Amino acid sequence: xxxxxxxxxxxxxxxxxxxxxxxxxxxxxxxxxxxxxxxxxxxxxxxxxxxxxxxxxxxxxxxxxxxxxxxxxxxxxxxxxxxxxxxxxxxxxxxxxxxxxxxxxxxxxxxxxxxxxxxxxxxxxxxxxxxxxxxxxxxxxxxxxxxxxxxxxxxxxxxxxxxxxxxxxxxxxxxxxxxxxxxxxxxxxxxxxxxxxxxxxxxxxxxxxxxxxxxxxxxxxxxxxxxxxxxxxxxxxxxxxxxxxxxxxxxxxxxxxxxxxxxxxxxxxxxxxxxxxxxxxxxxxxxxxxxxxxxxxxxxxxxxxxxxxxxxxxxxxxxxxxxxxxxxxxxxxxxxxxxxxxxxxxxxxxxxxxxxxxxxxxxxxxxxxxxxxxxxxxxxxxxxxxxxxxxxxxx
Ligand SMILES: Cc1ncc(COP(=O)(O)O)c(C=O)c1O
Numbered sequence: 455x456x457x458x459x460x461x462x463x464x465x466x467x468x469x470x471x472x473x474x475x476x477x478x479x480x481x482x483x484x485x486x487x488x489x490x491x492x493x494x495x496x497x498x499x500x501x502x503x504x505x506x507x508x509x510x511x512x513x514x515x516x517x518x519x520x521x522x523x524x525x526x527x528x529x530x531x532x533x534x535x536x537x538x539x540x541x542x543x544x545x546x547x548x549x550x551x552x553x554x555x556x557x558x559x560x561x562x563x564x565x566x567x568x569x570x571x572x573x574x575x576x577x578x579x580x581x582x583x584x585x586x587x588x589x590x591x592x593x594x595x596x597x598x599x600x601x602x603x604x605x606x607x608x609x610x611x612x613x614x615x616x617x618x619x620x621x622x623x624x625x626x627x628x629x630x631x632x633x634x635x636x637x638x639x640x641x642x643x644x645x646x647x648x649x650x651x652x653x654x655x656x657x658x659x660x661x662x663x664x665x666x667x668x669x670x671x672x673x674x675x676x677x678x679x680x681x682x683x684x685x686x687x688x689x690x691x692x693x694x695x696x697x698x699x700x701x702x703x704x705x706x707x708x709x710x711x712x713x714x715x716x717x718x719x720x721x722x723x724x725x726x727x728x729x730x731x732x733x734x735x736x737x738x739x740x741x742x743x744x745x746x747x748x749x750x751x752x753x754x755x756x757x758x759x760x761x762x763x764x765x766x767x768x769x770x771x772x773x774x775x776x777x778x779x780x781x782x783x784x785x786x787x788x789x790x791x792x793x794x795x796x797x798x799x800x801x802x803x804x805x806x807x808x809x810x811x812x813x814x815x816x817x818x819x820x821x822x823x824x825x826x827x828x829x830x831x832x833x834x835x836x837x838x839x840x841x842x843x844x845x846x847x848x849x
Contacts, residue, residue, distance in 0.1 A: 457525060457643060458711040465520035465704070478517040480701045484508045510689050514697035518704050519673070522663070525642040525707070527649045528675035532688050533700055537638060537658025538565050539693035540672030544654040545574065545603060546691070547676065547684040548632035552602030555580040557595055557631070559587075559606035561615055561818050564807040566605075566636070586617045587747060589625070596629050603632045608647060609639035612765045612802045612826040613819055614738045616747040619754060623651025632680070638662070638793070643714040644759050653677050661793030662762075664699075664706040665713055671699045713795065713831055717762035720837065721829040725764045727838045733845045735823065738765040762829045763792060765802075768845075771823040776801055780825065782844035785836055792828035797837050800826045 455463070466478050486505045488494040497504035505511050519531035534540040545556065558570055560583035570581045584595035586606050596604075604626045606617050619635065626633045634654040635647035641662045647655040657663055659671035672695070676684050688694065695703075725739035740751050740760040751760070768779060780788050780799060787798040790805040800806060802820050810818070829837065 460521070460524045461710050462708050464524035465517040478514055478701065478704060480697045481508075481513045482697055508697070509692045509694055510685075512694070512697050512700070514700040514704075515695055518695075518700040518707075521704060521707060522642075522657070522659075522673045523675050525646075525710075526637070526655045526675040527642075527646050528655060529678040530681040530684075531673050531675045532684050533659075533695040533703075534672040534674065534688075534693045535695050535699075536670050536693075537636075537656070537660055537672035538569060540656045540658070540674045541566055541605075541634075541636060542569060542573075543684060543688055543691070543693055544634045544656045544674045544676070545569075545605065546687050547674075547680050548603040548634050548654060549579065550683050550687065552630070552632060553600060554578055555599055555601040555603070556582070557586075557599050557601035557604050558583050559610065559617065560585055561610040561613055562605070562607060563611045563636070563638075564802075564809050566607075567814075568809045570605075586622060587615055587750075589618060589621055592622060593625060596625060596631070600629070601631050603634060605634045605636075607636040607639060608645050609740065609761050609763070611639060611806065612738075612763070612800075612824065614639075614740055614745075614761065614763060614765060616740060616750045616754065618747075618750045619645070619647060619652065620650045623647075627651060639761055639763060640755075641710065641714055643711050644718075644755055644761060648675065648677055650754075653680055659695075659703050660791060662710060662714065663793075664703045665710065665793060665795060666702075666706055667789075667791065667794040667796070669699045669702045669706070671695045671703055673703075714759065714762070716831045717829055718759045720831070720834045721762040721764050722758070722760060723834045724827065724829050724837055724841070728764065728766050728841070731842075731845065732848060733769055735767040735769040763826060764829060765824060765826045767821060767823045768825070769823075773803075773822055776823065776825060779844050782846075783840055784843070785832070785840040786827065786844075792826070794828070795831045797830035797832060797840075798828050800828075802826055 496502040515533045523531040633652040635652045637655045638658045655675045657673045789798040
């Protein structure tokens, strides 16, 4: 089945008694009743299919997990209470039987950097950052740090770099390191990391998967060898998603391919419009033929689908000018997220990358005049009109 079909059907309509509901119900029960202790014992022992306790498994979550695993081409998935919980679970599972060392891309979502430096490093995990876009740099960093795990984002936040995932997967696999890929920005509509050799694909489901700004959630998809570890660690840590959020995420995913198609097309138009505007210093967008990863983009992304995030720098702007510009937006929502049906804009130094030191941010190339726009499904002319009026009259 193609991804558009899977998005609508996978995981749904599980028979739960004599009736087959046409969409997955929200199972709010925290625990389950069995007629006999013998039956419950068999379920606990996993000799019989069933549910014991919602920290272990929940039928609504199981449906969502089956759906996202199908979209990503993975063996199984775990629905978590946030994208950060999902990244944490993936890293713990990846490192369980390996050297406690992570080699991470040096452009990552701010809280992911914080998880590595403020949570994992103090607990004994060695953390190193490197330019994973350059394979020579990556190979050298692999040799020097001998990591148990490599971590990167398919489309990096907020400068939209694309790493040669397929090659990185080969190198990591040969070195015995697990590869964890945050696929939040690309979604399985654009890229499926497990099909390219990664061991884990992670999502902030808060973003494109749910897509409507009403869910905080995350999903880890893993290959077969890591799946049992993932579930065992989750049972002990308890990062699970609530069933209502699971339901909303499944509902959102039904239109994921449609939304991505529209949002990506809108983003292409917005990026071209911004590039031609005299107040804009630089536009970061993967469709740009001068993009530093243009060859990887041609090889890995489907034609015409470049993601729906456009980052750009305003000429000569500092914090005050950015505040003035963003305060003037009327349609585009000033908000700290991305991937919703409505367009929204974020100021990375103030929000997503706030927790990172100015020196580290500078090294990442995130400047004071950079903003990140998540392009929605609105009519594209309304989006560019709003940008135009907020930028002010042309000189
Ligand atoms: C690429 C990426 N990964 C992970 C996260 C964390 O997700 P959540 O906020 O759902 O914990 C975010 C949040 O913005 C993100 O942009």
